[in-house]
Amino acid sequence: MTYDVTAPAADSATPATPVPARLVFLWNNFGPMHADRIEAVARRFPQSELHGIEMYDRDVTYDWTGDEAPRFRKTTLFAVAETPGRLRRISRFLCVAWRLRRAHWFMCHYERPEVLAAAILLRLCGAQVFTMGCSKFDDKDRSARGEWLKSFALAPYRGAIGTQERSTDYFRFLGLPRVASPYNTLSVDRMRAQAADVPRPAFADRPWTIVARLVSKKNLSMALSAFALYRAGGGHRALHLCGNGPLERTLKAQADALGIADAVTFHGFVQTAQISRILAGSLALILPSIEEQFGNVVIEAQALDLPVLISDRCGARELLVQDWVNGFSFPHDRPESLAGYMALLDGDEALCARLATGARASAPRGDVAAFAEAVATLVAPETLPEPAV
Numbered sequence: 001m002t003y004d005v006t007a008p009a010a011d012s013a014t015p016a017t018p019v020p021a022r023l024v025f026l027w028n029n030f031g032p033m034h035a036d037r038i039e040a041v042a043r044r045f046p047q048s049e050l051h052g053i054e055m056y057d058r059d060v061t062y063d064w065t066g067d068e069a070p071r072f073r074k075t076t077l078f079a080v081a082e083t084p085g086r087l088r089r090i091s092r093f094l095c096v097a098w099r100l101r102r103a104h105w106f107m108c109h110y111e112r113p114e115v116l117a118a119a120i121l122l123r124l125c126g127a128q129v130f131t132m133g134c135s136k137f138d139d140k141d142r143s144a145r146g147e148w149l150k151s152f153a154l155a156p157y158r159g160a161i162g163t164q165e166r167s168t169d170y171f172r173f174l175g176l177p178r179v180a181s182p183y184n185t186l187s188v189d190r191m192r193a194q195a196a197d198v199p200r201p202a203f204a205d206r207p208w209t210i211v212a213r214l215v216s217k218k219n220l221s222m223a224l225s226a227f228a229l230y231r232a233g234g235g236h237r238a239l240h241l242c243g244n245g246p247l248e249r250t251l252k253a254q255a256d257a258l259g260i261a262d263a264v265t266f267h268g269f270v271q272t273a274q275i276s277r278i279l280a281g282s283l284a285l286i287l288p289s290i291e292e293q294f295g296n297v298v299i300e301a302q303a304l305d306l307p308v309l310i311s312d313r314c315g316a317r318e319l320l321v322q323d324w325v326n327g328f329s330f331p332h333d334r335p336e337s338l339a340g341y342m343a344l345l346d347g348d349e350a351l352c353a354r355l356a357t358g359a360r361a362s363a364p365r366g367d368v369a370a371f372a373e374a375v376a377t378l379v380a381p382e383t384l385p386e387p388a389v
Contacts, residue, residue: 029062105129116153134293189367214243221250227239243268284309287311298320
């Protein structure tokens, strides 16, 4: 399904509502959440022509399956097996940018040469170009030289879509005055529909669930240590770990050494539909990362009324998780703190029910409708509703 560029004729007595004729979105690869976002924008601007450009047909980090029938015009630049060189990437992207130069562009990956080249070309052609992301100044150590280079790479952009306050402040620090939010969103309705037929287990039978790549920054070794403390203190629930990565053998060996191997299930990489079903039957989501710009799985959990135990390093904590409302945050380097919260939830069904209600109330903050409004803030502020007085 595509969208007609031509708006209907305006009534002579009513001024036409300004809408962008064409909107283009670029990501490395389209997973379900990326399609969610463009489709939400399509609903927000039904008279606009929507294009989605992915650099590669598959993601080398996530094995997700994309939408085979997206409701927008999708262009794939390369097959991941091609491994194109820099000049070929720049040339191909410039051709696409030139063809779609009369548009509002939203692009991730401003640090890539091909994206920088396209942003410069588009800006010279008079296009409105915006970047998207969720990085924060405190994600890692920063250098003055590195930040200066970033500000240069962002010079062609008119603004950005970030996520929470620290993310939007970082874009402003890098020289972008027009910043909207949120960026990290997905379809809450899709998540709920995928788990609509999953029966809710009895309270005593619900496991803990972690959804994360098996890499160092996800801090899964600490989570296993916390789970071992929880089990040693009398906890009986199992742990489900969804994700793949280079640390799988190491983590399985750690679980065996801690004596918890029979209580931990390693599912490997799981597609979003199955993630919904696993989360729907869980007691809570655990996200223990030591570096996490946001954490989209928090939105997935809250869409399914799931409390969240989240480390103090995760960006989603700022926007979505409040202690005693819909979950708890814990120090990323203190397994005993995480184990304590696990023990607290394990024995208090009334508390879990209250946190689940809070999680459901928080879910709209991460829904794609909010992303569509962020786009509207940048490209068509005249279409926004009047603020409440």
